[in-house]
Amino acid sequence: MLVSAEKMLQDAVAGQYAVGQFNINNLEWTKAILQTAQENNSPVILGVSEGAAKYMGGFKAIVGMVEGMMEYFNITVPVAIHLDHGSYEGAKNAMDAGFKSIMFDGSHYAIEENIAKTKEIVELAHAKGFSVEAEVGSIGGEEDGVVGAGEIADAKECKMIADLGVDFLAAGIGNIHGKYPANWQGLNFEALANIQRETGKLPLVLHGGTGIPVEMIKEAISLGVAKINVNTECQLSFAAATRAFIESGKDLEGKNFDPRKLLAPGTEAIKATVKEKMTIFGSVNRA
Ligand SMILES: [Zn+2]
8 A cells, every 4th residue: 555654654653663764776676675565564665766766767657666566466565655865846746746755855954944945845745645754964975966974963953843743854863874884983872862852752764774783773763763764785785696696607597688587686685685674673564
């Protein structure tokens, strides 16, 4: 069932687990994630960056692909298509195309402008029953060409944004996108606890879920994190499995040049990564 992410994440806060947002890049990604969610009876969020949307032929192409696949594969678990790190215009366009959940990332604006724009997007989204994620304190690493330094979000600013009626909030707590460097300091749980104190039961979002140790993930969930974004890890799994298949020379056997065969090991690897994450996040059998 294609839904907004609001109830899904409120249920996650109440049940002390997190729903994974897995970013999609193409048909194989979408199919692998949807099928894994169904097999594990887990709710799931399909993350779509504006860059990925351009690559796949626009927001409408994505909505059509996901809806068609859900019908064809009989996917009955709750699924949200969610714009990841949306710009102001991108958020509006995605909602017009049928995305029922969007992130408006105004973290690069001064807090006053972030508040003004987030407020407007929240009003537009809620008029349609769609959910909105906002961001305070830019998250380190690279987001589709936008490089942010790792920041700790200000808890009072989080409260100001939360009060606009956003449905869930991404706050920087030392997490970064992409692979974590060897000298990474880890998540700042004191900052997370302060943010949770200010924002109450609002579901919190942890970006940069690739490579965060399991114990840190579990502690973050205990402090109100209800959505964890995973992107790079599926890319790494897909690439490694594809490389292994080709390096073993199997692509030269029979008709393994057929993309349906050539991309199969990578697709299976995505499924394994998604299942592993759903198990760690505790979302299995929560659909
Ligand atoms: Zn992110």
